[in-house]
Amino acid sequence: MTIPTTAPGLPGQLLAESDTAYRKVAWRLVPLLFLCYIVAYLDRVNVGFAKLQMLADLQLSETVYGLGAGIFFLGYFLFEVPSNLILHRFGARRWIARIMVSWGLLSAAMMLVKSPTSFYVLRFLLGVAEAGFFPGIILYLTYWFPAQRRTRVTSLFLAAIPVSGIVGGPLSGWILKYMAGTAGLAGWQWMFVLQGLPTVLVGVLVLKYLDDHPSAARWLSRDERDRIAHDIAAEQAQKAETHVGAVLKSGRVWVLALVYFAFVSGLYGVSFWLPSIIRGMGVADPLQIGLLSAVPWACGVVAMYFVAGSADRHLEQRWHAALAALTGAAGLVLAVAMHGNQWLALAGLTLATMGILATLPVFWGLPTMLLGGAGAAAGIALINSFGNLSGFSAPFLVGLIHDATHSTDAGLYMLAAWLVAGAALVLRLPSDRASRR
Structure with a gap:
């Protein structure tokens, strides 16, 4: 794990001490948070693999699937801001543990789906349970x-998204293929159980190992705690304390929400479909589908890390985010144009996934740089919850388009257009230097 060591203005000895402190923090927190997000994202999107068997078993249409996959985000949207305000007030350790235990149990309960109604209800409740996790982190x-x-x-935290695809794709394919019929359960039912219950155990780990603030971290020395507290206080002093009401009225926050909506549309379009x-490229075996689906996510890990590193080095987010989004759009167009050639189409999907994933850590540098205090809790949650409404609209619209045209081509063009719109919007924000003043 490589943590940036650039801290302008610090003399050499203090810089070395500061680097040591932040390296300890990173090694303590990031692996656990990374594991949390792997199981979170896997539980959120594994319905895309369940679809390979569940639709036929339950006689569900593509539109029903798209609505059920997306309705998760309605519950997520409604409870996101309250959840983050609770976390800000009462601490991350207990609240994140609560989130994980409840959504793990509900994810496993997806095995009980029998009809469109039960599918919709459980997906909605899963969104309610998970609300607040991502913006909380x-x-x-x-x-x-x-x-x-x-x-x-x-x-590094967001790399859990592609890693969940790398791990989850082959794992889901294996469960669908080899667990089908065991104890009288379908493969998709086993998949929900075997991927949901471990989340509960990770929630227990969070309760045991996470600290709410640096001041509570007894694994840091007093000097290290003081150094981190000084750095954070200095940064917060440059931000105005933003109140919740002001956040809701801020045009800049709503532009950020629209940008995130566009970027996440591409992400969930790829994740769910x-x-x-x-399979539409001619691959029938669930395990082979799982293995091939890991390729775009693996390349996305690399893209995320290097684009984020470049943004840190240059202290610039807008152009990095815009160019990554345009790369994602180009990849989706290439995937459609080459759908007659399995490998070129997969190359297009890989390029799209790399571009889309690279937008995410760079984007989140913008709102965290602008907002402070309770306003930061509300603003981050508002941006994330509004952006994740695309997780409702994108799968639903792609499903409708698929039912109408018997193809995902037009749906992928729609996602590409949203990414282009997001790139244009992010460039309308003030420059990074202006934002820091």
């Missing part, structure tokens, strides 16, 4: 890392 990182170190740390797209 983004807020939590601002308690431990100042801005010049945070983008790359955020990228990648297995189906690969």
Whole structure:
């Protein structure tokens, strides 16, 4: 794990001491948070693999699937801001543990789906349970890392998204293929159980090992705690204390929410439909689909890390995010144009996934740089919850388009257009230097 060591203005000895402190923090927190997000994202999108068997077993249409996959985000949207305010007030350790235990149990309960109604209800409740997790972690990182170190740390956390695809794709394919019929359960039912219950155990780990603030971290020396507290306080002093009401009225916050909506549309379009797209390329075996789906996610890990590192080095987020989004759009267009050639289509999906994933850690450098106090908790949650409404709209619209045209091509073009719109919007924000003043 490489943590940025650039801290302008610090003399050599203090810089070395500061680097040591932040390296200890990173090694303590990031692996656990990384594991949390792997199981979170896997539980959120494994319905894309369940679709390969569940639709036929339950006689569900593509539109029903798209609505059920997306309705998760309605519950997520409604409870996101309250959840983050609770975390800010009462601490991350207990609240994140509660989130994980409840969503793990609900994810396992997806095995009980029998009809469209039960599918919709459980997906909605899963969104309610998980609400606040992601923005809570983004807020939590601002308690431990100042801005010049945070983008790359955020990228390490967000790398859990592609890693969940690398691990989850082959794992889901194996469960679908080899567990089907065991104890009278379908493969998709086993998948929900075997991927949901471990989340509960990870929630227990969070309760045991996570600390709410650096001041509670007894594994840091007093000097290290003081150094981190000084850095965070200095950064917070440059931000105005933002109140919740002001956040809701801020045009800049709503532009950020629209940008995130566009970027996440591409992400969830790929996440929920990648297995189906690969099957549409002529691959029938669930395990082979899982293995091929890991390729775009593996390349996405690399793209995320290097783009985030470049953004940290240059102290610039807007152009990095815009160019990554345009790369994602180009990859989606290439995937459609080459769908007659399995390998070129997969190359297009890989390029799209790399570009889309690279936007995420760079994007989150913008709101965390602008907002402070309770306003940061509310603003981050608002941006994330509004952006994740695309997790409702993108799968639903792609499903409708698929039912109408019997192809995902037009749906992928729609996602590409949203990414281009997001790139244009992010460039309308003030420059990074202006934002820091």
